[in-house]
Amino acid sequence: MPTIVDVLIPTYNPGAEHLRVALDALKAQTYTEWQAFIHDESDAVDVEVIVRPYLEDPRFQFMRSPKRLGIGGNWNACLTHTKNPVVAYLFHDDEWVPEYLERGVAVLEKHPNVGIVAMDHQYRIEGDFDAAIGYTTLERWKRRILKPGVINGKEFLLRWIRNGVWPNLVGEPSFCVLRRSVMDKVGLWNETMPQSLDAEYWVRMFPHCDWYYVPDFCGYFRVHDEGTTARNRKEGKGLFDRFRILEDFALRLPPGYERTVTAQAQVWQFQIMFARFAEKYLKGDRVSSSGSGIVKRFALRHPIIVLRALMRAFLGRGKGWGRQSKEDLEQDYSLFPAA
Numbered sequence: 001m002p003t004i005v006d007v008l009i010p011t012y013n014p015g016a017e018h019l020r021v022a023l024d025a026l027k028a029q030t031y032t033e034w035q036a037f038i039h040d041e042s043d044a045v046d047v048e049v050i051v052r053p054y055l056e057d058p059r060f061q062f063m064r065s066p067k068r069l070g071i072g073g074n075w076n077a078c079l080t081h082t083k084n085p086v087v088a089y090l091f092h093d094d095e096w097v098p099e100y101l102e103r104g105v106a107v108l109e110k111h112p113n114v115g116i117v118a119m120d121h122q123y124r125i126e127g128d129f130d131a132a133i134g135y136t137t138l139e140r141w142k143r144r145i146l147k148p149g150v151i152n153g154k155e156f157l158l159r160w161i162r163n164g165v166w167p168n169l170v171g172e173p174s175f176c177v178l179r180r181s182v183m184d185k186v187g188l189w190n191e192t193m194p195q196s197l198d199a200e201y202w203v204r205m206f207p208h209c210d211w212y213y214v215p216d217f218c219g220y221f222r223v224h225d226e227g228t229t230a231r232n233r234k235e236g237k238g239l240f241d242r243f244r245i246l247e248d249f250a251l252r253l254p255p256g257y258e259r260t261v262t263a264q265a266q267v268w269q270f271q272i273m274f275a276r277f278a279e280k281y282l283k284g285d286r287v288s289s290s291g292s293g294i295v296k297r298f299a300l301r302h303p304i305i306v307l308r309a310l311m312r313a314f315l316g317r318g319k320g321w322g323r324q325s326k327e328d329l330e331q332d333y334s335l336f337p338a339a
Contacts, residue, residue, distance in 0.1 A: 003105050005034040005086040005177075008078035010071075013042045014092035016050050018222065023054050025095045025219070031102040034059060034088075039078045041065040072191035075173070079188065085180050089173040095124075096219040104177030107212045111150055115182035115209025116202065119175045119218035126222065135223055138167050145169065148215045153206035161203075161249065162261050164269040165242050170202045170211065172221055182209045196241035203249055243269050 007026060011019065026036060036059055040047040047062075054060045069077060079087065086105060090096065104117045120142065123135040146169060160169070170176065186204045190197050205211075246266045253259040 002033040003086055003109065004084040005088055005101055005105060006082040006084040007034050007036040008082065008087060008089045009036060009038045009092060010074035010078050011038060011040040011042060011047050011092045012074065013045045014047065018093040019050055021095050022090055022092055023051065026090060027057070028098045029101045030098050031105055034101060035084065036060045037078055037082050038062045039065060039074055039081065041068050041074055043068065070191060072189040072193065072197050076188045076191065087178040087180050087183060091174040093222040094174045094220060097217065100218050103214055103216065103218065107214065108177065108179055111212060113210050114150060114212045115179045115205055116170060116211040117177040117214060118170050118211060119177065119214045120216060121175045121219045121221050122217065124220040124222045141167055142169060146213045148213055151211050151213060153210045157203065157206035158258060158261065161246065161265055164265045164272070165199050165203065165245050168199045173198050175218060175221060179209070193241050193244065196245065200245045203245055
């Protein structure tokens with residue numbers, strides 16, 4: 001029997017044309033053994049009206065959430081309402097090439113040890129988005145660092161942890177085809193993490209599986225001012241996410257080399273986090289306190305380490321924080337350990 005793919009489509013106030021493009025791209029897939037589950041929590045857009053013509057295809061199912069669940073909650077609702085062995089998230093403003101599912105399923109069928117198939121894609125940046133440099137730099141990282149094919153999950157995880165779980169070379173869930181049996185071992189998405197919940201999930205998956213990088217162009221990830229990342233930046237959310245990921249990972253490790261590497265990455269991430277916090281504070285930007293409790297607990301356990309980190313952050317950045325973002329990205333690029 002052919003492998004059936006659950007295509008999970010969480011929606012929140014999508015643009016009508018963006019959503020239609022995503023759904024049309026799904027209907028155009030060369031691999032046709034899929035079932036689409038649209039879970040909507042919009043409060044300003046009638047998504048059911050937009051998707052009604054697509055519901056004539058029995059492969060589509062629509063469900064309206066009675067309350068706002070948030071990003072992670074919406075992703076989890078999609079996951080828990082489905083059960084097929086392969087999972088592919090499709091965000092409401094992204095677009096797949098016709099061969100997307102065919103490529104992903106073929107890899108999972110050929111490599112039973114692979115739990116994540118990361119599909120290369122381009123970022124379609126719309127408007128004057130101030131984080132655009134991060135996306136374009138990430139594209140260069142992938143081309144230089146990643147090799148096509150199977151990548152050992154545990155070995156990559158240690159390199160990634162050493163670099164502070166940055167950048168997210170695996171990519172966004174809407175360009176990853178996932179094996180559900182591995183997801184069942186890992187559990188649900190972390191609903192308390194506003195921005196980096198995908199990176200947090202990959203960290204939990206890698207001890208259980210390898211991953212596979214498909215270098216072929218597989219679609220467009222749309223970046224715009226109304227997207228989740230842009231909203232989080234405006235509201236100051238997600239500043240503590242990577243530090244939380246490292247802390248949670250360290251707590252699961254026994255004493256030894258991996259735990260030492262993780263602790264070193266935490267110190268480095270603390271410096272970066274504090275510098276970004278100070279920059280936002282001095283500019284008068286909003287900074288959400290969500291997730292800050294774990295930082296306070298770390299400071300109480302390691303006061304000397306934190307004091308040194310703060311001093312290095314002050315001495316290393318000084319008054320030029322606001323002019324460092326592009327240069328820092330290029331400098332950090334050269335430091336990442338190659339695969």
